Amino acid sequence: MEVENFRNLEDGVITFEPKLNWLVGPNGQGKTNCLEGVYFVLTTKSFRTNRNSDLTGSAKQGSGLKGELIKEGARYVFSVNIVPGKTQRWLGEKACKPLDFFEIGSVISFTARNKALVEGQPDDRRRFLDRMIASLEPKHIMTLAKYRRIRGQLKKIMMSSKDLRVYRGFKSTACRSAMEIVHKRIAFLESIRSRCLEIHRDVFDGEADLYFDYRVRNCAELSHYENRMMELSAQELLYGRSMIGPHLDDIDIRFIGNKARHFASSGQVRSIVLSMKLAVRETYHEKYGSYPIMILDDIDAELDSERLSRLLNYLDTRGQTLISTSKYGTIQGRLQDHVCMVHAGCISPERKIE
């Protein structure tokens, strides 16, 4: 990855190897910034901000990242420029849309923020679901965008004319995208379930009793979904709020029979979310034959040494992984891994500790 004026990172080239790569250094030195750079150059999205202007360093206006990805023998060059007011993207020499990046730049990240899947609000869980589905099927982004557009129109009618006939007309268009999203989300959770439980049990020594399921709001029977969507139209206009649709659904995550957000410890929450992400990675591998790059920020926070060691063993044989840690002890003895030391935004590929 070639870096120019990105966060606090020093300009230059950072190289990773096709195995476990460590970024090691004290707090606030640029480890997460480096991982964010890799995620950003492959997806044109940050995993911690929606404002691309946050990513620009203080040296000058604008930043640039260039990433070279070798995937299944082919070489892809991703370039992203953030200039005031816009973000420009190229794949090779060709100007691109974010979706083009998403289709090639397969990467899955885990940061402490992802604990929101368990501890956060329903919209955190929906966002998690949709991002994960999009990492397996990038076209899902278009279905979501279409549904968001129709919802905008429904909202307008709700706020202005309140004309039931017109509202129901748009509602029947919304039904198709809504059902597609709901079915995708249910099928996705189904597809990762057994792997997730297996990883949770084998890697994190988790209780076998992890349960998750999709919760459809205001519709008990999925085969009646379309009817319910139309049926609720009059009430929605009356109360001025929508009552059914994938934008209201949630995932019920239970741990040993209890709501995980109220019951699981910090380390257990981390293990649950990591199990889900790693299960998505396995599903991707099964579908496309290669592993997405795995990004793990602050890997050893909240995980005990036993679980951490099992996680590293698991990752050892599964594609390229980029990991950050502030604890030098974590990499002790891992002589086969690639280690970069991070200090004041400078990433140097030299192991200073054995």
Ligand SMILES: Nc1ncnc2c1ncn2[C@@H]1O[C@H](COP(=O)(O)OP(=O)(O)OP(=O)(O)O)[C@@H](O)[C@H]1O
């Ligand atoms: N746009 C920016 N321009 C310049 N510096 C920035 C920018 N955004 C963040 N920083 C700086 O980058 C540093 C944070 O780096 P980062 O989040 O990568 O730390 P870290 O090494 O992962 O630390 P920790 O171990 O605490 O997670 C902070 O010093 C912060 O002030």
